[in-house]
Amino acid sequence: MKKNYSEDLREIRDIMQRSSRFISLSGLSGVSTGIIALIGAFLAYQIVFKDADFLVYNQVQLSRESLVNLLLIASGTLIVSIGNAIFFTKIKTQPHEQNAWDVASKKLLVNLLIPLASGGILCLLFLWKGFVGVLPSLTLIFYGLALVNGSKYTFSEIRSLGVIQIILGLLAFAFLPYSLHLWALGFGIVQILYGLVIQRKYKS
């Protein structure tokens, strides 16, 4: 009888958690996304920004070729990152026979996508009007806002990760010449560190 009651309570707790928080997020995907971001930032720096005069950063005129290269690097980084996140989530959910696409993951995704999509569209508009310099800052800020917004539906650590990204984004705008470095710091280094922390904490 007693055993039944405690099983009931365990079941309640399990369902509440599974239906409200997405806990199959893999720390390893954070680490590898960070590495991909570092590679992307390095390429962008080499190909596009290296010869640019950073003191007049906001007046840098990008040639058509550089712009195409930059867009290719950005979309390449984005696609590889998303594929990589899906891959690691699949690996993590498979042994538990969990369905990765459930109530909680849908909620997480929708709440991430609202700030992320609006920020993405805004960035494209800025790019279209020729303001390349604000992009590292804006992408950091909107990514941070997306994380803060989505953190209610996954590990709570994601919230502070989001706040850090927002701060780095604001700094990147204040110190425009270093904005690509700050971008690499946020999307690369900080993301890798958080990935390692989450991987250690929620290993099972």
Added chain:
Amino acid sequence: MKEVLKNLDKAFENRIRLGIMSALMVNEEVDFNELKTLLGVTDGNLASHLKNLEKSGYITYKKSFLDRKPNTNYTATKKGKASFVKHINALEQLLH
């Protein structure tokens, strides 16, 4: 002991109904298919338990169309939430 047992709700004796209420306690609304995957039950089984909870006045539903397919969203009522809290408290007391 007897007092506590009285607080246990017959409606939540069943695991599936317990699961439905658990999901509705932490989510504003959950639709039929989400409940189905969450609990791993068949359509008919889930429907009958939902009907049961609905009859007790513990949940309500809203029908809508999603991509032209009918979609039913379930919400816990105030009465349902109160009964569930009472039930959990009773369970915890029985364990201590």
